Amino acid sequence: MSVSPLLGLGRDRAPRVDDRRLRLHPDRALPVDERQRAVAREIYEQTAGLPLICMHGHVEAEVFASNEAFADPAQLLVVPDHYVTRMLVSQGVAPGSLGVPRVDGGPVETDSRAIWRTFCQNWKLFRGTPSRYWMEHELVEVFGVDLVPSAETADPIYDRIAARIAEPDFRPRQLLDRFSIELISTTDPATSDLRQHSQLARQGLGERVIPTFRPDAVFHPDRPGWRADIDKLAEVSGVDTSTYSGFLAALRERRQAFAAAGGLATDHGHLSADTTPMPTPAAADLYFRALAGGVSRGEVQAFAAHMLFVTAGMACEDGLVMQIHPGVLRDHHKGVFDRHGQDKGFDIPVATEFTRSLRPVLDRYGHDPRFRAILFTVDETVYSRELAPLAGAYPSLRLGAPWWFLDSPEGMRRFRESATETAGFYNTSGFVDDTRAFASIPARHDLFRRIDASFLARLVLEHRLSQDEAVETAVDLAYNLPKIAYSRRSA
Amino acid sequence: MSVSPLLGLGRDRAPRVDDRRLRLHPDRALPVDERQRAVAREIYEQTAGLPLICMHGHVEAEVFASNEAFADPAQLLVVPDHYVTRMLVSQGVAPGSLGVPRVDGGPVETDSRAIWRTFCQNWKLFRGTPSRYWMEHELVEVFGVDLVPSAETADPIYDRIAARIAEPDFRPRQLLDRFSIELISTTDPATSDLRQHSQLARQGLGERVIPTFRPDAVFHPDRPGWRADIDKLAEVSGVDTSTYSGFLAALRERRQAFAAAGGLATDHGHLSADTTPMPTPAAADLYFRALAGGVSRGEVQAFAAHMLFVTAGMACEDGLVMQIHPGVLRDHHKGVFDRHGQDKGFDIPVATEFTRSLRPVLDRYGHDPRFRAILFTVDETVYSRELAPLAGAYPSLRLGAPWWFLDSPEGMRRFRESATETAGFYNTSGFVDDTRAFASIPARHDLFRRIDASFLARLVLEHRLSQDEAVETAVDLAYNLPKIAYSRRSA
């Protein structure tokens, strides 16, 4: 069978003149129906200018503390964004040729122009994906590019972005203002000494760039670096972690340090949502044996589940909001992990159970006014079946935004359609961008606001909501609900 | 982080004059697209006036037998409706302050005006929920209220409803006519002596208000009251239940009594859909040990599954239709259950399997013309994967309506979109309201008819169905199919 290497018979048609110009339509991502679009636009306009609350993300504190200029277009927009690299990899581009660093320091592509060209000439792969939507927004709004990416336009676009990056007002701290970011939270391991956040505090940004406490690494005794992290935890906390009670005390100390540095939340990315507690002696014994290196895989999972339960108790003590986002099997391909490390696009979701898994924590703390948990999932089957029924009953629960693979126009729409009728709007906690791609933050929030406006417009036109209510709700979803959901509980 | 306690920046806009007036738009819940809406309206108009067939619900027979006036607005519309109370609880309102009775008889709010005010001032929480849709319908259509609920309007609305309740034509039996309820089924335990239904028969309502046989309580030997219920079953049936064969004989006797009282169906709310039978001696032995109080959790589940299988056999004998709605983990929060009892909004769905679980029953009775089972789920992932393929093959099966958390505009729409292509329309069994909130029955049926009309209108405009066919189908879905699905099989 002969196959033409050139995809797209339709290509033979003369492209329309304007197709070479990249522009953002003001009504992009709004619904097709013209009446609905008009109402959606009115609602969206009330939220478009609101400041961004970015309570869950992966931009490093270092970026703001050092405030250095970004390196180049490829290093800013392609190499660190696994949404982008995974799609190229899926069509046969090797990670190394995209400049993705190797764990062993071995050679990878260092020519950023070449990397950028590879991205641009594969632009069609991103059709229908949120990466395309975000990138168009960034190119136009952030960098002033008006060319559609392609093999031919790669270089002029590169030059335009490079010039923009070099401008003094394009430093990270300047972008905080430009992007209207009122508050941004980094994600930091339990072992972090928060040095960058101290520096940010001295720079007057201590309440604007805050840390989030993520203890996953020390909750999983089978991680290769676990033993070293336990030592590091002792060092940074000043608490002996050679016993289970010392481990808990050290965690408490770090939580206090994070809170003192402005932190409002903790973050938990376990494989399962299980929160079954162990009796304290059993946990202490397991911890003791883990230090000696001898626990089974089942014991590791039991310990991780136990620590979620323990964390909920600590949350009642110090008021940090607990974010739980289970259900991702990390590092699915051993070869990619061995060569390039983690977070390289090979984390794959699995079916996730919440109803039984969260029962221990909710039975104990679910009605405790000091407790707040925000639930995320990449298994959307639980929206209507488990998450909305739970959040529509327990006062301590809020539903996090459609996350990761679901942070997309259709994913967001399905979330509202599946969760709202049982959980309402007010048991949800607004948008989290959860990104390593700093320049994409405004695009992501903008898209969320457009999709919410579209959903609300439908309710208005179906006479299920007045337009005033819709506007008020949209503003709450975009701005007030994340602030409330992540506000410190009073212990 | 400072958080304004006042939600909704949008609130600053002057509310439009009409927003304070509660009205029902004639096209509410119909689709946004104007062409589709016009067709949907034409279809809906053909079903809007059809009588209601209410084959699955929780209004007590006592309500009709005594025909007393409802107590007051809060006791009618808030306190008993766990859809309403759970949403308020989810935002921090204590069940007791909503008047939800305590198991120990301890103090709860008794000021119905105060309860009603709490509800009204939290009206925004219900945005986007079916509770809001139903309540608006009830307020306008049933009570003649034209004020939007709020802190300010709570009292005048209360007064209006209270006055309406006091009118002689607002008694339950009068509402049967007003609501065009042709047939309504109560849900009654296997141990019921059906006294209320006897009384209703004497009042000439014996064929209009009928019982449904629900033996869940006696099928689960780990229930606290199980032993007492087994004794009560013996008493009411006049059959010795101290042996397994006596137990079966007593069940048969009660089924006959229910059928004699007009009953058409049985109802089964197990956690799992498992129908694996046990050998009779093993079942007898297990029953014997259960009476002595010594069966494990696994044995209880095996016995419950076995009893579903046995029930299917009995259905072939007496022609009662078997309703199966598994997959709800009851009483998720022990504290709420201990304080307030069951059915208080803390029943949470779990993933539910049907294909393998129902195989024993279907293998034996699936092609038996005497057998009819209607399947319900709150796990909508099974619509296209399991339920529609099963119902589109086995002549004994029909799919029940979108149920409980899925009894909502989006939930209904997803049901039709997911189930129709494989099961068609004629393997579904129409709407069941499944409500304790008597006054919401017309609103629920009305919504179902609107959503079905909308779905059918799309098929018409996509040229997949003629409009005459759509109207005929809509009428069948609203009226004929429930009557047929629940008709007594001829044994």
Place this chain on the structure above:
Amino acid sequence: MSVSPLLGLGRDRAPRVDDRRLRLHPDRALPVDERQRAVAREIYEQTAGLPLICMHGHVEAEVFASNEAFADPAQLLVVPDHYVTRMLVSQGVAPGSLGVPRVDGGPVETDSRAIWRTFCQNWKLFRGTPSRYWMEHELVEVFGVDLVPSAETADPIYDRIAARIAEPDFRPRQLLDRFSIELISTTDPATSDLRQHSQLARQGLGERVIPTFRPDAVFHPDRPGWRADIDKLAEVSGVDTSTYSGFLAALRERRQAFAAAGGLATDHGHLSADTTPMPTPAAADLYFRALAGGVSRGEVQAFAAHMLFVTAGMACEDGLVMQIHPGVLRDHHKGVFDRHGQDKGFDIPVATEFTRSLRPVLDRYGHDPRFRAILFTVDETVYSRELAPLAGAYPSLRLGAPWWFLDSPEGMRRFRESATETAGFYNTSGFVDDTRAFASIPARHDLFRRIDASFLARLVLEHRLSQDEAVETAVDLAYNLPKIAYSRRSA
């Protein structure tokens, strides 16, 4: 309760004159919104005339090799199509009365007119199903029928089709041209001697009608005919299969034979997607014991999983594309299976896991440029959760079309909406018709193209894609991507 046997109160209305005439609207299955429909139509028009690539189906090679006229309307359109018979069976029509043959050769309905009448008078059961859509297309486009099926029109329609079937240009090979089928693949067991394909090669059709290698039967040692098939495999391959290594060698020989006959792919319909390999000695031992008849159900599943892993390795050797479509519990009803055999509409999907199940194969071969796997599912919950994340990362993976119960307007739409944002369009592999109903092939491809055009039109109107891109993508989806996905890997 009295139930009118006559469904459809709406029936009383005088049918509109045109409702008795069957016509295909040119815009059928396109979206309701008029702007979206206009764009969808423009896109669809660019793909409507493209040739059909039919890489996965169940039309027998014998049909083309013998090129005999089809028997009659019932034998062509009803009896062999389990989509049609299962729906009739679900409403109480016995398979035998539809002419479905009995395994024991016992009597079934042989009057094709009677079978056809049964189908026509139950036409309403198919409302909203793809069977209805396909059948209307066939009746009008293929047979020139312009009557709506009903009890009254059954005979004239039968006559019209019968006359058409008798025409010389209606032979199977002639229909290949008439249907614009560029390439069609049959599905053949590993034990096939490919005699019909040799004959087709001699007739000059060797590159147009090609075989697909389906070894399911020899991978499952618990199948009743397994031992005989192993002997047959030895006979047809000329390789001794009395040892595991001989078994593998025989499989390799057959794969070569299929490839030599033009075959491009293998096909695997296991219950689970598990691909866990066994150590070779363990596999050899299991195979040895299986020949002796003594393996457990668990061992059978382990062996089947192992053989999927082994098959992936063979695919790297010979470049045959591996199609995996797990998750169907075959022959759910033993009685129907015993009486009528397999593929009679009683295959029911089960929840299916891919992330963990495929990990062994993907870890080993996922980045191997010689490997290509195409994944199908009837569990649509995995689209966004597992399949799109996997296909959006691994270069060896492509997503197969919405399949079987999901091969429908809504099913296809949900596939694009759920998979595109993470996998893009270019990690999908186009449409497969997967049908035994030869005459329905054009209708199926046509529907797919309409639904894809509708989805793309929405992206255009939401300003997420230019119209030129949409057209190019539509052409790729309809024609280029299946050719590329199924192209032989170079080993």
